[in-house]
Amino acid sequence: MPQNKFKVVIIGSGPAGLSAAARAAYYEKEHGESSAHLLLEAFSGLSKTIYQYQKGKHVMDEPGFLNLRSPMEFAAGKREEVLQAWEQGVQQNGINIQYEKEVIGITGEQPDFTVTLKDGKKITTENVVLSIGLQGNPRKLGLPGDDESTFVRYTLEDPDEFEEKTIVVVGAGDAAIENALGLAQNNTVYIINRRNEFTRAKEGNLNAVLSAINNKSNQFFCQYNTNVKSIQLPQSVDEKGAIVLDTPEGDLSINCDCIIARLGAIAPRRFVESCGVEFPNDKPDSIPDLDNHYQSNVKGLYIIGALGGYPLIKQAMNQGHDVIEFIHGKEIKPADHPLLEQQFKLLPYVMDAQDILELYQQRVPMFKRMNALAFRELIIESNIVIALDEQGYQEANKKQELAKAKNYSKFTKLIKAGDKIFKKEEYSNTFYTIVEGEVSLTTEEGKSFKLKAGQFFGEMSLLSGRPRKTDAIAGNDCILIETPRRIMLKLMNSNDEVAQGINRISTVRALQEAFNPNLSSKEMLALAATVKMVEFKANETLFKEGEKGKHLYLIRLGTVSLAKGIKHNKRVTTQLQSGELVGQLALMGNPTRTHTAVAAVRVEAFKLNLQQFLTLIKSNKDQIKVLQSDLADLMQKSNLMGSVYESVDINKFLLKQGLGEATNALVIDENLCVACDNCETACAETHSGIARLKREQGDSFAGLHIPISCRHCEQPHCMKDCPADAIHRADSGEVFIDDSCIGCGNCETNCPYDVIKMSYDMPKKPGLLAWMFLGLGKGPGELGNPVIDAKAKDKGKKAVKCDLCKDLKTGPACVRACPTGAAIRISPNDFVDLVEGR
């Protein structure tokens, strides 16, 4: 008997599907229809993915700036509360749901779909909304023995199942973090992150995992930059197995009772493809191409939620609501539309924000093939910058002031045409993409070149942490997308195409800067494609003295130290930084390496062979002289340092102290220091009572003392994983923490030099007269044991660190307060003077 045809069948009762069904039920009531919608669920209850969350798990409602738009309720809360609210919602909204109905096939096209169920039943419908999520298809470790077993698991329902065990959780996403935290209460937990930050985590999870790692009393450990090398299954059920990790410090084997791998899920692609839906490429994580209405290439087949590339609950629920609107022919704007409108408000277009968005995505080749939703997110997290002439600027500024009064959270960023977007030597690290107009970059040598719409710049500082090497000047009416470092790194981590695009251009630019070749951009691109990028861990050797060399390295990130002599007599002579060449002598005369080159910190470098090198320099003969003269300088400096046998150990010591990656570090001459601690007192007195340096602590060598004090690293370790984005680098280089610190302690953990500490606000000191005549509080230079007041305790401990006294016009108070000239601040460029002066 043929059934009635549904207006829409929704498959999967996750947040997206539920929300869609509720909206469909609303229309049904409004139009006085019956049975116009059907929600099919393969599981015996609602939202299997969420049902399978850990017991008592806190379900979050990220992203915070987005409003919920759905007849179903949803607010952050416990898993049980969320599920209960939805069960009630199903009743209240009159959703027509059928459980335990697994769909095995969808055929046809709008308005004649046939949905086939596992029990053989067929259902006809005009439209299909596919909201089946990704669960049930976890990504595996990809190693022998990785099949699901009691030792290797890909899900975790109840962490209480484990007690006093050692468990290794692999992954850095939300699921991995939540599992690890759930287990941490009764077990020893290792969490394995293959990157050096938790960039993919939601903010709440990020804070929680970082505070767990930072809490020294926890048996909770994190291995960053680590991959799984192999696993050893246990011999019997009661025994431990092992996991072998490839860490930056070498292999590490951990004996453990269980491995829980949470590496995300892969789309149930075969099923989706069998419905006629096409995928853009063969990559396992690729998602189907969808239009703005979430419609796939099959007309009338809509895909929303995680399967459509958006795994967040609130976003999925909004999509569920919107997709039913579209099916009913209503053109409505997504919930984040007002944010986009504000961002685009001052642009000279008479266009809808959505159209501008599409236009911009098409303008930039690198972004063209990005998922439209991901691009939308990128824009919302970025600034839209427009450069206007004086008159236009003034007018736009007035409009901006009016808008600001209305409390919007996003605005178009205004600058004046001809202004510098960034300056040479400035330490900013945002990434810029040009969507309209021109930007001209001027190098140190005064060479200037223009970039046009579709091109990007600023990637060098983003990748190397070094200051800007050019001035970037905004052309008239140019429009830029200014993307913060954190967002850009997240995008590069998750989107290979973008990462490759940026890497390709940055290779070309790095080669151009180092060799100044006279090659066309086509030739350069072709050459760059053949140049390999190699990575070295700290202390890894690039090459050894005495070896025959066939390559040179161009450093992209980090510091390489050169040493002469072997074994015990090894003397560090120089260190080289990003943008500099290492081992070029091998290609310029002497194939035998004259130095041993070691990565002082993690290094990324371009590796060039003779062929590539010749191609570059043959095109510009003048550059050979420059390279030769640079090499001569380097050899002279290196040999000078290498010959001061007594002093080169100092260099080694300084490098060990992290001064190789420092931009500005405090060094004390023990032969002058009278231990008065005036430096520390001055620091406390100029920084609301909390000293950010500890003179007496820290290592010494040959009369040089490196106190515990911030080095203002090139790539500040503290900056990674700051959930509040509270750590910044001033344009002049100072790394500082602003008031938005939430006190998670992550920077304290990440700093290898122990220079950040968590501290309460100190009581305010009385005025000089009140202290002198009324005996109130502490006097100048007196620190003692201050009494922390209730307000400060309530606020909690916040991270404090050296800011190089950036707010004092005179510079660092520690140095200025030293009565004997024992304290100075130096950068790696001062090493030679420092060592020679000993």
Place this chain on the structure above:
Amino acid sequence: MFENLLKYKKYRYLSLSLILIVSAAVIYLTQGIEQPANGGTWQGYTLGIFSAFLVLLLTYLGIRKRSYSSRMGTVEGWTSAHVFLGTSLLLIATLHAAFQVGWNIHTLAYVLMIAVILSGFYGLFTYLHYPQVMSKNNNGGSQESWLQELAQIDDEIKNRSGSCRAEIRLLVLSAIENTKISGGLFSQLTRSDNSKIKIQSESDKYTSNKNQERVISYLARALPNSLNHAEASAIDGILSKFSRRQRLLKIIKRNLQIKAYLKVWLLFHVPLTIALLAALTVHILVVFIYW
């Protein structure tokens, strides 16, 4: 790169002081025969006013040192100036007094000034000399690192003493508990060691354990008499730890002594300065009243 306070800015304040001294000498020598050199001639007044100004300027270092966000030069510059101008004051003030002394308030101010300057010379000597001594004493370590190591050794000794007979265990613990590292200023300066030990087999009273010598010699003698292998190896371990302890205490005490040297002179320099200011005020008032 480093410049000590005497060499500050290529001897800027030495040069200035020399100019001042020469000028003062010239002014002094212009005093004629009719009116012999005296604090009361116009030359004498000039030198006197200038000396008083110098005293104030020198005293101001104490304030500048505590004005941590001051934009008025560096503390090193001020200290360098303090040293050289203070030295020149010795001469300029003497010329102002025209070598006349007596039992009066004027000479009291002069003598106090000399005392302040001389104590300053000693302070300068400690500043130039002792940092190197301390650096050598620490040899790459720091007071903090020594104290940390000491605490660690104490824990290790306590742990190991568990395998010894009660007599030795108690003795070792009493040696640790009654080790005196720091006392008052005097004991810091003299490095006196008031450490004690209670050896119950010998007496109920505490005896001196200066430089940990008593405990070390006791342990060394106990070693051949140990009860068994386990105890012998424990005593041997404890003995070597106490030897390291002895060395650490020596370094720590020497550091304390040096730090005391670096500070003790200020206990004279500063109060004398205050006395000088008082005497100087009276001197000036008296001169004006009894014109």
